[in-house]
Amino acid sequence: MTQAPPTAAARPARKDLVKAFVASLSGTSLEWYDFAAYSAASALVFGQLFFPSHDPLSGTLLAFSTYAVGYVSRPLGGFVFGRLGDVLGRKQVLVITLLLTGISTVLIGLLPTHGQVGALGAVLLVVLRFAQGVGIGGEWGGAVLLSSEFGSDRHRGFWASAAQIGPPAGNLLANGVLAALATLLTQEQFLSWGWRVAFLLSAVLVLFGLWIRVKLEETPVFKELRDRGEQAGAPVREVFTREPRALVAGILSRVGPDVLYALFTVFVLTYATQQLGMPKSWAVTGVMLGSALQLVLMPLAGALSDRLGRRRVYTAGAVGAGVWPFVFFPLVAGGSAPMLVAGVVIGLVWHALMYGPQAAFVSEQFSTALRSTGSSLAYTLAGVIGGALAPLLFTSLFASFGTWVAPACYLAAACAVTLVGLAMGRTAAP
Template identity: 85%
Template sequence: MTNATAARPARKDLIKAFVASLSGTSLEWYDFAAYSVASALVFGQLFFPSHDPLSGTLLAFSTYAVGYVSRPLGGFVFGRLGDVLGRKQVLVITLLITGISTVLIGLLPTHSQVGALGAALLVVLRFAQGVGIGGEWGGAVLLSSEYGSEKHRGFWASAAQIGPPAGNLLANGVLAGLAAGLTSEQFMSWGWRVAFLLSAVLVIFGLWIRVKLEETPVFQEIQQKGEQAGAPVREVLTREPRALISGILSRVGPDVLYALFTVFVLTYATQQLDMPKSWAVTGVMLGSSLQLFGMPLAGALSDRFGRRRIYAIGAVGGLVWPFAFFPLVGGGSAGLLIIGVIVGLIWHALMYGPQAAFIAEQFSPELRATGSSLAYTLAGIIGGALAPLLFTSLYAYFDTWVAPACYLAATCVVTLVGLALSRTGAPAGSR
C-alpha cells in the first residue's frame, strides 16, 4: 500500500515532523561538531599532553573516531526498536543519551587535574555520544520522510540532513565567539566548556518538540496490520543484503569529504600553513550556512531528476576538488581558503541532501529503520571514523597533500560503486 491510500497528514503535521527531525539532529551534530573542533584545537593539549603537537592531535582524533565506532551499537539497538516499537519513542531516548553525554564532557577534569582518568572519561562519553547518534539518524530520517509523499520524499527527508551543517554552524559559531572574546588562557582553561554545557538548552527544546509529535503514519499502518518484523536485523541481512551494501558504500565518500572540510582543514590550515584559526573556522561556518539551503535544494532536485544522478554529481565533484583545493590554499590566502572550503561543502551537500531518502528507499517499510541505521553507522566506521586520523597520518608520512587528496578520491569512487548497486526507486510495496 502506498501513501496515496493512507490518510494524508495535514501540512502542519508535515512541518512539525520536519522541525522535530531537524531540531534533534541539529542538537546531536552540534554536540558532535563541538567535539570535533575541540579535538583539533583543545583536547590534544588538555587531555593528551605531548611535546609533539602532532602526536597530541593524533590522539585527540583517535577519541574522535570512538564516536563513529560506537555508532553501530546505537544503530543495531535503536534501529531495531524503531521497527518494533516505533520511530518517536526511540528518538526521545537517543536525544537524551547524546545531550547528557555532551554536558558531562563540559564538566570533565583535564589531565593536569586527574591524569589519565580525564582522557578515559572523555573516551567513555565520546562512546556514548556515538551510540546516541547511531540510533538517531535512521529514526529522524523516517520521522520526516514518512509524513510526506513519495513524490517529495527527497525534500522532506532532507530535514535530518540539515542537522550536520546546522549543528556544525552552531558549534563553530559558539567556539569562535568564545575564542574571540576570551584570552587564550581563559579559552583553554574554561571557555571551551561553555560550548558543551550549552547543549542542555538544545536538549530541552528538542524534547519539547518530539514528545508532542505523533507516530509516523507509515508505522501506524504497519502496526495496525501487524506487519512489524520479528527479527529486523536478521531479516535485513538475509532478505536485503544488496540494499545494505549499497547504503554503506554510498555513505563513505560524503563522510570522508565532510571530515576533510570541517575537521582536518582546521589542523592543516593552522599547523601546516600557519594561518590564523579564524580563517579556517570562517570558511567552515560560511560553507555550513550555505548547506542549510543546499541540503533541501539537493533533496528537492533528487525528487525531480533522480537520487542517483544528483548524488553522483556530488561524488564526482568531491573526487576532483581536493586536487584543486590544496594547491589553491598553499599560498596562504584567506580568501582562497574560505572559497575552497565552501566549494568542498557544496559537493558534500549534493551527496548528503538526497542521501536520507536514497538509503531509506533501499529497504522495505517494515525494515526501514533497522536497514537505514545499520547502513549509516557501519559506513561511519570505514568512512568518517578514520578520516581525520588518516588525513593527518598520511600527510605526516608522505609530507605532501597529494596523499590525503588521493585517499578522498578513492572514497568517492567507493560511493559511486554503492550508487551503481542501488535500486533505482523505492522497493515494491513501499509507503
C-alpha cells in the same frame, strides 16, 4: 516484504508534515551540535588538555583517535535503536537518542583535564564520546523516517533532507559558539574554562528538542504497519539475510560524503593552523560559511533528486568531491585566507549535493518493515569505514608523505567507493 504507503485518508495534514520536518531538523541539529562541538575541540584544544605531548601533531592524533570512537560506537546505536524503531516506532526512539547524546555532551563539559586527574580525564572523555556515538547512531535512521514517512513518495527527497540539514546546522552553531569564545577570551581563559561553555549549552538545546519531539505523533506509515501486525520479528537478522544488497549499497554510498566532510570540517582546522601557519579563525570561518550555505543547498539537492533522480544528483556531487582536493590544496598553499575560505565552502557544496539526496536514497533501499533497521545499519557501518578513520588517516598520510597528494588520493578513492554503491542501489521507492 514491501508495504503500501498510507492511503489518502490516512495521510497527515500539511501542518503535521511541517511539524515532523521541524522535529527531524531540530533534533538532528541539536545532536550534531554536540558532535560538532567535540570535533572542533578535538582539533583545537583536546590534544593539549587531555593528551599532552611535546609534539603538537602527536597530541592531535590522539585527540582524533577519540573522535573516531564516536563513529566506531555508532553501529551499536544503529543495531539497538534501529531495531526498536521497526518494533516500537520512530518517535519513542528519537526521544531516547536525544537524551543520551545531550547528557553525554554536558558531562564532557564538566570533565577534569589531564592536568587535574591525569589519564583518568582521557578515559572518561573516551567513554562519553562512545555514548555520544551510540546516540547519534540511533538518531539518523529514525529522524529520516520521521519526516519522510509523513510525506508523499514523490517528494521524499525534499522531506527526508530535514535530517540531513542537522549536521551543517549543528556544525554552524557549535563552531560559531567556539569561535565567539575564542575571540572574546584570551588563549589562557579559553583553554582553562571557555571551551566548556559550548558543551554545557547543550543542556538548553536538548530541552528544546525534547519539547518538539514529545508533542509529535507517530508516523502514519508505522501506524498502519503496526495496525496490520506486520512489524518485523527480528529486523537485524532479516536485513542481513533478506536485503544484503540494499545494505551494501547504502553503506558504500555513504563513504565518500563522510570522508569529504571530515576533510573540510575537521582536518582543515589542523592543516590551516599547523601547516599553513594561519589563524584558526579563518578555517573556522570557512566551515561556518560553508555550513550556512548547506542549510539551503541540502533541501534543494533533495528536491532536485525528486525531479532528476537520486543517482544523478548524488553522482554529480561524488565526482566533484573526488576532483576538488586536487584543486583545493594547491589553491591554499600560498597561505591566502580568502582562498582557504572559498576552498572550504566549495568543498562543502559538493558535500551538499551528495548529502541532500542521501537520506531518501538510503531509506529507499529497504522495505517498509525493515526501513529503520536497514537505514540505521547502513548509516552507522559506513561511518566506521568512512568518517571514523578519516581525520586520523588524513593526518597520518600527510605526516608520512609530507605532501597533500596522499590525502587527496584518499578522498578520491572514497568517492569512487560511493559511485560503486550508487550503481548497486535502486532508485525507485519500495
